[in-house]
Amino acid sequence: xxxxxxxxxxxxxxxxxxxxxxxxxxxxxxxxxxxxxxxxxxxxxxxxxxxxxxxxxxxxxxxxxxxxxxxxxxxxxxxxxxxxxxxxx
Amino acid sequence: xxxxxxxxxxxxxxxxxxxxxxxxxxxxxxxxxxxxxxxxxxxxxxxxxxxxxxxxxxxxxxxxxxxxxxxxxxxxxxxxxxxxxxxxxxxxxxxxxxxxxxxxxxxxxxxxxxxxxx
Amino acid sequence: xxxxxxxxxxxxxxxxxxxxxxxxxxxxxxxxxxxxxxxxxxxxxxxxxxxxxxxxxxxxxxxxxxxxxxxxxxxxxxxxxxxxxxxxxxxxxxxxxxxxxxxxxxxxxxxxxxxxxxxxxxxxxxxxxxxxxxxxxxxxxxxxxxxxxxxxxxxxxxxxxxxxxxxxxxxxxxxxxxxxxxxxxxxxxxxxxxxxxxxxxxxxxxxxxxxxxxxxxxxxxxxxxxxxxxxxxxxxxxxxxxxxxxxxxxxxxxxxxxxxxxxxxxxxxxxxxxxxxxxxxxxxxxxxxxxxxxxxxxxxxxxxxxxxxxxxxxxxxxxxxxxxxxxxxxxxxxxxxxxxxxxxxxxxxxxxxxxxxxxxxxxxxxxxxxxxxxxxxxxxxxxxxxxxxxxxxxxxxxxxxxxxxxxxxxxxxxxxxxxxxxxxxxxxxxxxxxxxxxxxxxxxxxxxxxxxxxxxxxxxxxxxxxxxxxxxxxxxxxxxxxxxxxxxxxxxxxxxxxxxxxxxxxx
Numbered sequence: 001x002x003x004x005x006x007x008x009x010x011x012x013x014x015x016x017x018x019x020x021x022x023x024x025x026x027x028x029x030x031x032x033x034x035x036x037x038x039x040x041x042x043x044x045x046x047x048x049x050x051x052x053x054x055x056x057x058x059x060x061x062x063x064x065x066x067x068x069x070x071x072x073x074x075x076x077x078x079x080x081x082x083x084x085x086x087x088x089x
Numbered sequence: 090x091x092x093x094x095x096x097x098x099x100x101x102x103x104x105x106x107x108x109x110x111x112x113x114x115x116x117x118x119x120x121x122x123x124x125x126x127x128x129x130x131x132x133x134x135x136x137x138x139x140x141x142x143x144x145x146x147x148x149x150x151x152x153x154x155x156x157x158x159x160x161x162x163x164x165x166x167x168x169x170x171x172x173x174x175x176x177x178x179x180x181x182x183x184x185x186x187x188x189x190x191x192x193x194x195x196x197x198x199x200x201x202x203x204x205x206x207x
Numbered sequence: 208x209x210x211x212x213x214x215x216x217x218x219x220x221x222x223x224x225x226x227x228x229x230x231x232x233x234x235x236x237x238x239x240x241x242x243x244x245x246x247x248x249x250x251x252x253x254x255x256x257x258x259x260x261x262x263x264x265x266x267x268x269x270x271x272x273x274x275x276x277x278x279x280x281x282x283x284x285x286x287x288x289x290x291x292x293x294x295x296x297x298x299x300x301x302x303x304x305x306x307x308x309x310x311x312x313x314x315x316x317x318x319x320x321x322x323x324x325x326x327x328x329x330x331x332x333x334x335x336x337x338x339x340x341x342x343x344x345x346x347x348x349x350x351x352x353x354x355x356x357x358x359x360x361x362x363x364x365x366x367x368x369x370x371x372x373x374x375x376x377x378x379x380x381x382x383x384x385x386x387x388x389x390x391x392x393x394x395x396x397x398x399x400x401x402x403x404x405x406x407x408x409x410x411x412x413x414x415x416x417x418x419x420x421x422x423x424x425x426x427x428x429x430x431x432x433x434x435x436x437x438x439x440x441x442x443x444x445x446x447x448x449x450x451x452x453x454x455x456x457x458x459x460x461x462x463x464x465x466x467x468x469x470x471x472x473x474x475x476x477x478x479x480x481x482x483x484x485x486x487x488x489x490x491x492x493x494x495x496x497x498x499x500x501x502x503x504x505x506x507x508x509x510x511x512x513x514x515x516x517x518x519x520x521x522x523x524x525x526x527x528x529x530x531x532x533x534x535x536x537x538x539x540x541x542x543x544x545x546x547x548x549x550x551x552x553x554x555x556x557x558x559x560x561x562x563x564x565x566x567x568x569x570x571x572x573x574x575x576x577x578x579x580x581x582x583x584x585x586x587x588x589x590x591x592x593x594x595x596x597x598x599x600x601x602x603x604x605x606x607x608x609x610x611x612x613x614x615x616x617x618x619x620x621x622x623x624x625x626x627x628x629x630x631x632x633x634x635x636x637x638x639x640x641x642x643x644x645x646x647x648x649x650x651x652x653x654x655x656x657x658x659x660x661x662x663x664x665x666x667x668x669x670x671x672x673x674x675x676x677x678x679x680x681x682x683x684x685x686x687x688x689x690x691x692x693x694x695x696x697x698x699x700x701x702x703x704x705x706x707x708x709x710x711x712x713x714x
Contacts, residue, residue, distance in 0.1 A: 002513065003511075009440075033418070034422055034424040035432055036421055036436075063263075066273045066444070067273055067280070069443040070416075070442075070443070071416075071417055072418075072447075073413075073445045073511050076262040078263055089517040092653075092655045093395065094248070098654055100656075103658060103664075108668040109667055109668050112667070116639065121624050123543075123618070124585050124589075126547030126587060127614040129603030130664070132667040135360060150601070150603040151428070156674065170630060190636075192606070192630060194628065203584050203585055
């Protein structure tokens with residue numbers, strides 16, 4: 001199965017996002033590189049708004065991620081509550 | 090169709106021989122001598138003899154290679170447009186059939202100092 | 208404006224629908240074919256534009272909000288960089304060679320992409336596509352501007368930055384990315400989307416921006432990291448657009464498959480050729496390296512590209528035709544190109560150098576089967592020439608590829624000791640190529656590529672081979688911008704200023 005991934009800038013605002021991804025995707029592997037964090041997961045990764053909100057203690061709009069996104073891989077499906085990356089293989 | 094277009098389209102080549110003020114381009118490379126990163130581009134008159142090209146620009150340009158001083162020009166094997174070919178050193182480039190933008194290659198079979206150790 | 212109200216009531220999908228799809232209308236004064244004259248001639252059939260899905264569903268109001276925030280972040284860091292002598296935090300000023308190349312060759316590509324997407328935003332028939340292309344046009348011009356602005360801080364102190372717009376148009380190596388974008392912009396809207404949206408954004412920008420920007424961070428270049436990541440935050444959206452466009456074409460009509468496949472083959476190959484510049488940056492120009500070009504390609508090319516093409520296999524798409532040849536050349540391309548950049552450094556608006564012993568150790572560790580065998584002997588000989596007082600310069604100029612416009616530095620597939628010679632004749636005129644891939648691109652559309660303005664021949668046809676006149680024309684200051692890094696003004700100044708920054712030494 002191919003990996004999907006997302007890479008975020010390494011900063012204060014992405015810390016809870018990364019934490020949320022790890023909580024919701026037990027197979028995710030976090031790689032910390034200079035100034036960035038890349039998270040791989042086999043086939044599928046879901047980012048839940050609710051999990052992030054629980055960690056930051058405020059309302060969080062998933063589109064705020066655009067500010068910190070570096071790159072991603074996989075087919076994207078975005079709703080109000082989640083962002084999902086998948087490969088169909 | 091020679092280009093994907095709404096209607097017929099004919100391009101104009103930018104580097105025809107007419108643009109080189111009586112000279113022409115000749116590309117020369119030395120097989121297996123990759124200290125030189127790409128074939129040399131020479132802009133020389135078609136009346137120049139093959140010998141003048143060899144003793145002039147080609148000798149000067151190949152000089153940095155450690156094999157350059159040991160080249161026996163009478164033993165060099167030549168190719169033109171990737172086909173084996175024998176030049177006439179005394180004749181002009183034109184009479185040797187070397188046209189604009191022709192690629193000449195030279196080979197020196199036992200002289201390959203910087204080639205990778207097999 | 209009542210977006211505040213609608214925002215609270217509507218979900219993402221409805222809001223997106225209202226703020227994009229409903230902006231379109233049916234034409235009545237003119238037919239659709241008259242309004243959108245370029246959507247059919249490439250042969251792509253679209254049956255229903257409404258099937259276009261924009262997965263991010265970003266509406267213009269949200270777009271402005273987030274882009275403004277990115278700009279504020281960007282300028283906060285750029286200001287701090289300028290106010291705190293950020294340039295002295297670099298590992299070494301030779302690192303700036305990569306940034307000079309970036310400014311001359313890549314940033315103008317961002318501007319070209321902006322023009323291209325502005326045009327495509329007009330030419331595509333569906334409103335979802337139009338809006339996405341218009342956003343991307345805005346992104347791309349932002350990238351060009353933020354890059355030029357960030358890098359202008361280095362122009363205050365270092366050489367080689369001052370004439371980047373002339374370099375863009377006139378110097379030889381910039382014709383490589385310029386011809387890539389010119390090729391895309393002079394194609395139809397669908398091919399443009401494959402070229403830029405898919406090949407460049409999805410397959411290549413990961414290799415261009417991600418490891419390279421991480422490398423900039425590693426080398427203390429806050430300015431570049433900042434513009435790089437700020438730009439890259441848009442790329443995720445661009446990549447998604449590119450991928451959506453390709454799926455859209457393939458889902459709309461089975462007849463689109465062979466056309467799309469040919470474009471994938473073509474633009475993958477053109478992209479790989481541009482990436483040879485990136486490979487040289489990563490393997491040779493960063494004083495401290497995060498990863499080798501090969502390692503980056505393994506992650507973002509082999510692994511990620513492989514996943515993508517596996518995914519597209521359900522539509523009948525095969526991996527690009529040149530994939531195996533490209534993969535076979537990964538352990539050679541950066542070495543072959545940098546060797547060229549070094550020997551032609553009299554004609555580059557950046558410095559070259561002989562890799563240090565440490566650098567060569569690193570290269571042989573990263574390329575255990577190729578560097579010592581093929582490339583170290585050349586550098587050892589070049590070191591010897593330098594020690595003997597006859598530093599190696601290749602004044603022969605170079606044969607350029609008619610398609611990618613790079614010097615034909617690449618070797619035969621399967622034989623790294625033999626340069627690849629390819630030529631063809633068309634209408635009585637000879638044309639040369641660096642590879643089968645580039646030759647095939649030419650042969651499919653010869654009337655397009657025979658028009659190429661190749662800088663090396665042009666030096667003779669337009670300036671009679673006068674190198675001095677050429678340097679004036681391209682904005683290259685001889686002895687200042689070009690040549691070896693060792694002994695350059697850049698090196699001397701950096702060492703002096705750094706000394707002043709870390710001690711009380713008076714110059």
